[in-house]
Amino acid sequence: MTKQPAIxxxxxxxxxxxxxxxxxxxxxxxxxGEILSILGENGSGKTTLMNMISGIYFPDEGQIFINGxxxxxxxxxxxxxxxxxxxxxxxxxxxxxxxxxxxxxGIDEGKYNLKKSAEEIKKISEQYGFDLDPEKKVYSxxxxxxxxxxxxxxxxxxxxxxxxxxxTAVLTPQETAKLFDVLRKMRDDGxxxxxxxxxxxxxxxxxxxxxxxxxxEYVGTVNTNExxxxxxxxxxxxxxxxxxxxxAEPKDPQDRLVISGVDCxxxxxxxxLDSVSFTARSGEILGIAGIAGSGQRELLEAIAxxxxxxxxxxxxxxxxxxxxxxxxxxxxxxxxxLGVRLSFVPEDRLGMGLVGNMDIVDNMMLRSYSxxxxxxLERKSxxxxxxxxxxxxxVATPGASTPVRRLSGGNVQKVLVGREISASPTVLMVAYxxxxxxxxxxxxxxxxLNEQKEKGVAIIFVGEDLDVLLELCDRIMVIGSGKVTGIxxxxxxTKEEIGLxxxxxxxxEKQND
Amino acid sequence: xxxxxxxxxxxxPLFHIVKRDDMVWWKxxxxxxxxxxxxxxxxxxxxxxxxxxxxxxxxxIMYRGxxxxxxxxxxxxxxxxxxxxxxxxxxxxxxxxxxxMKFWNCGAEGQALMGGLGAMVCMIELEGxxxxxxxxxxxxxxxxxxxxxxxVIPAIFKALFDTNETLFTLMMNYIATQxxxxxxxxxxxxxxxIQPVEAGIAPSTGNSRYYINISIVIAITFIAYIYLKYSKxxxxxxxxxxxxxxxxxxxxxxxxxxxxxxxxxxxxxxIAGMILVAGKDHSIRTATVGxxxxxxIMMAWLGQCNPFITAFMTAIxxxxxxxxxxxxxxxxxxxxxxxxxxxxxxxxxxxxxFFIRYSFKFRGSRKGDK
Numbered sequence: 095m096t097k098q099p100a101i102x103x104x105x106x107x108x109x110x111x112x113x114x115x116x117x118x119x120x121x122x123x124x125x126x127g128e129i130l131s132i133l134g135e136n137g138s139g140k141t142t143l144m145n146m147i148s149g150i151y152f153p154d155e156g157q158i159f160i161n162g163x164x165x166x167x168x169x170x171x172x173x174x175x176x177x178x179x180x181x182x183x184x185x186x187x188x189x190x191x192x193x194x195x196x197x198x199x200g201i202d203e204g205k206y207n208l209k210k211s212a213e214e215i216k217k218i219s220e221q222y223g224f225d226l227d228p229e230k231k232v233y234s235x236x237x238x239x240x241x242x243x244x245x246x247x248x249x250x251x252x253x254x255x256x257x258x259x260x261x262t263a264v265l266t267p268q269e270t271a272k273l274f275d276v277l278r279k280m281r282d283d284g285x286x287x288x289x290x291x292x293x294x295x296x297x298x299x300x301x302x303x304x305x306x307x308x309x310x311e312y313v314g315t316v317n318t319n320e321x322x323x324x325x326x327x328x329x330x331x332x333x334x335x336x337x338x339x340x341x342a343e344p345k346d347p348q349d350r351l352v353i354s355g356v357d358c359x360x361x362x363x364x365x366x367l368d369s370v371s372f373t374a375r376s377g378e379i380l381g382i383a384g385i386a387g388s389g390q391r392e393l394l395e396a397i398a399x400x401x402x403x404x405x406x407x408x409x410x411x412x413x414x415x416x417x418x419x420x421x422x423x424x425x426x427x428x429x430x431x432l433g434v435r436l437s438f439v440p441e442d443r444l445g446m447g448l449v450g451n452m453d454i455v456d457n458m459m460l461r462s463y464s465x466x467x468x469x470x471l472e473r474k475s476x477x478x479x480x481x482x483x484x485x486x487x488x489v490a491t492p493g494a495s496t497p498v499r500r501l502s503g504g505n506v507q508k509v510l511v512g513r514e515i516s517a518s519p520t521v522l523m524v525a526y527x528x529x530x531x532x533x534x535x536x537x538x539x540x541x542x543l544n545e546q547k548e549k550g551v552a553i554i555f556v557g558e559d560l561d562v563l564l565e566l567c568d569r570i571m572v573i574g575s576g577k578v579t580g581i582x583x584x585x586x587x588t589k590e591e592i593g594l595x596x597x598x599x600x601x602x603e604k605q606n607d
Numbered sequence: 608x609x610x611x612x613x614x615x616x617x618x619x620p621l622f623h624i625v626k627r628d629d630m631v632w633w634k635x636x637x638x639x640x641x642x643x644x645x646x647x648x649x650x651x652x653x654x655x656x657x658x659x660x661x662x663x664x665x666x667x668i669m670y671r672g673x674x675x676x677x678x679x680x681x682x683x684x685x686x687x688x689x690x691x692x693x694x695x696x697x698x699x700x701x702x703x704x705x706x707x708m709k710f711w712n713c714g715a716e717g718q719a720l721m722g723g724l725g726a727m728v729c730m731i732e733l734e735g736x737x738x739x740x741x742x743x744x745x746x747x748x749x750x751x752x753x754x755x756x757x758x759v760i761p762a763i764f765k766a767l768f769d770t771n772e773t774l775f776t777l778m779m780n781y782i783a784t785q786x787x788x789x790x791x792x793x794x795x796x797x798x799x800x801i802q803p804v805e806a807g808i809a810p811s812t813g814n815s816r817y818y819i820n821i822s823i824v825i826a827i828t829f830i831a832y833i834y835l836k837y838s839k840x841x842x843x844x845x846x847x848x849x850x851x852x853x854x855x856x857x858x859x860x861x862x863x864x865x866x867x868x869x870x871x872x873x874x875x876x877x878i879a880g881m882i883l884v885a886g887k888d889h890s891i892r893t894a895t896v897g898x899x900x901x902x903x904i905m906m907a908w909l910g911q912c913n914p915f916i917t918a919f920m921t922a923i924x925x926x927x928x929x930x931x932x933x934x935x936x937x938x939x940x941x942x943x944x945x946x947x948x949x950x951x952x953x954x955x956x957x958x959x960x961f962f963i964r965y966s967f968k969f970r971g972s973r974k975g976d977k
Contacts, residue, residue: 448853449850450849460857461857468839471842
């Protein structure tokens with residue numbers, strides 16, 4: 095091997111406060127001309143480590159070597175001097191500027207010459223196989239185009255070391271494949287690519303080597319062609335995990351929730367939902383797939399009575415009385431008073447499902463506090479419920495009176511899901527329930543959903559990881575730009591088919607013609 | 608890479624600031640206590656420099672200025688101090704539910720003035736026409752209503768049109784002041800002063816007014832604590848304050864909670880106005896509340912939505928205010944000195960929160976460096 099080390103980390107430690115050690119004594123090396131994956135669960139310190147390389151954080155201990163020389167990177171500007179470019183998970187672009195304007199923004203060397211820069215950008219695009227119009231404004235770009243701008247931005251500045259933080263989280267399978275082609279070309283060009291991810295199949299298909307972090311500790315580095323999914327998972331989690339999700343056949347499915355022709359128009363006149371029709375059946379998990387922001391949130395909120403709809407019907411068949419209720423234009427309280435047991439785990443856990451500054455007991459009360467005629471709160475039964483959820487779902491918390499914002503993502507989600515399930519719902523809606531959760535917590539949530547399915551609950555599962563949707567759900571509904579583009583049998587469909595359905599509407603439709 | 612890029616090496620910064628979330632409660636209160644004591648000591652030291660009197664002597668002047676000679680059986684000064692504290696506390700408690708809801712009510716001044724106006728109108732118009740036992744409840748109801756109305760107007764606009772409550776409540780103060788000025792002009796008969804009347808919720812002479820005014824506020828303190836902590840309303844206020852989205856999600860009517868809470872906030876301000884007008888002064892002028900409605904914002908903030916902490920902080924600040932005024936008075940300093948004194952202490956108390964939330968890491972503190 096004649097590869098030159100591009101970046102070496104030696105004994106890096108970073109603490110937040112006294113208790114949180116984000117990185118503990120991490121050492122790793124990345125070479126020119128290779129793609130290195132940093133693999134780890136959420137909270138394992140991947141992003142913190144990369145933020146220290148890109149000058150956002152400063153390490154408490156340890157050294158960083160760039161091309162063999164010790165480097166002090168105290169600001170993103172320093173990182174840029176060392177030819178390090180980071181592409182963040184959340185894009186940092188100016189919406190009203192064009193691609194070229196965004197790329198040259200903040201460069202104070204040389205003259206401002208947009209034409210010349212645009213040519214330069216075109217050259218970079220051709221070299222690596224990007225597809226980008228430098229004149230296009232950012233606000234009219236799709237997510238994948240914005241990402242392209244971010245990547246070209248760092249290449250334009252001459253970056254030799256590129257760090258990508260979860261770059262595929264917002265992409266469809268097709269876009270991901272395209273991105274990977276580009277990254278391979280860059281590698282062949284001698285650049286050092288570091289990609290942060292927690293998706294195993296991506297690691298295996300893309301990278302040359304994988305470094306694994308677990309709870310801030312460096313576990314080890316392996317060559318990709320010498321490893322497999324289960325070995326990597328074991329390194330990540332620290333013990334053997336079975337990666338199969340059970341999927342029982344639905345028992346006696348009955349139409350529980352019938353949505354027909356739901357339209358929803360935003361205040362600015364944009365159609366958020368466009369004649370959405372589907373049926374959720376009891377004892378079945380209906381998956382909803384789609385690019386983020388295609389109307390998933392609005393759909394769930396419309397069912398929960400939080401979003402006004404302009405036309406259409408939301409019909410609920412009560413399993414006990416056999417009556418059919420129309421939930422349209424009803425508030426959450428009215429829905430509850432009808433006896434509809436609708437539980438909803440929203441996407442924004444601490445901003446909507448829970449109150450971060452309140453303790454677990456008070457969060458349990460959210461659903462039930464108004465019961466009874468007393469002016470005062472009754473904290474006894476919420477406390478019992480909190481204790482039960484803490485022990486049943488193994489919530490790691492110092493106690494029931496800890497504010498939920500102090501809990502880790504997985505434990506926050508257990509508290510929320512636990513509360514929603516405790517109401518013994520007939521319809522359970524969950525939005526991105528495993529986002530940010532470690533593998534063990536994720537599987538616990540899948541098992542809880544399966545238990546509810548066994549009990550005959552109609553489950554609507556909005557997810558982003560297609561692999562999970564394909565393994566867990568019975569049927570998958572795909573939405574794109576507020577329209578239903580297909581409802582498919584999850585047992586027979588492939589990922590690529592879903593990927594095509596995801597992009598099959600709105601602007602993308604024209605491109606596909 | 609063949610060419611070596613020469614980069615000017617930078618040293619590690621002298622210190623960087625790190626967020627912390629792990630301080631135990633007694634340390635938190637320790638930091639706050641140090642901030643209070645240290646800032647008081649600094650200000651006492653500065654005053655002794657200005658007056659030429661020693662620090663001990665300065666503290667003694669402050670103590671005597673506030674408490675008088677309790678050991679000789681004279682409680683007049685103590686009562687005055689407690690009454691001052693009670694009035695400021697009453698205003699701060701009025702703001703507490705609104706603040707807990709993150710509704711920044713800056714209109715305690717105007718709401719209290721309107722409450723006081725309600726009391727004054729009753730006292731002037733109904734004096735001698737109603738027996739005292741009837742007049743007192745009438746005064747109470749009218750002042751509570753006046754304060755509540757003045758408080759609920761911005762709340763309605765906030766709930767329906769999402770107007771900025773800070774500016775709205777602030778502007779309402781000026782309207783209230785002008786209404787009082789107009790009323791005084793009419794009733795004062797050109798002298799711009801309304802002569803004190805005998806009617807009120809407490810006699811204008813003797814010590815009994817102190818008992819009445821102070822006990823009203825003590826009762827409000829306990830009620831406020833229970834309301835915020837153990838009632839369903841209090842719970843709704845916290846949820847709305849923490850996250851409107853969560854409130855919407857569980858079906859709390861956010862508009863209703865905003866309007867209801869501001870009715871309560873304004874009503875308690877009205878009570879403060881009643882105490883000032885019908886309990887203490889037996890008259891009204893534009894300066895009756897005297898800016899305490901604004902000081903109360905600070906007190907409610909320092910009390911962190913806990914009525915008992917608010918009471919404690921108010922007692923300290925009123926002591927300093929009266930004490931520093933006494934020092935300024937007896938040593939021929941400008942009366943603004945008292946305001947500077949209290950301002951510095953409040954600044955230190957608020958500023959010390961920074962040290963509770965963040966800590967410093969210095970260059971040398973890194974382990975493993977050669």
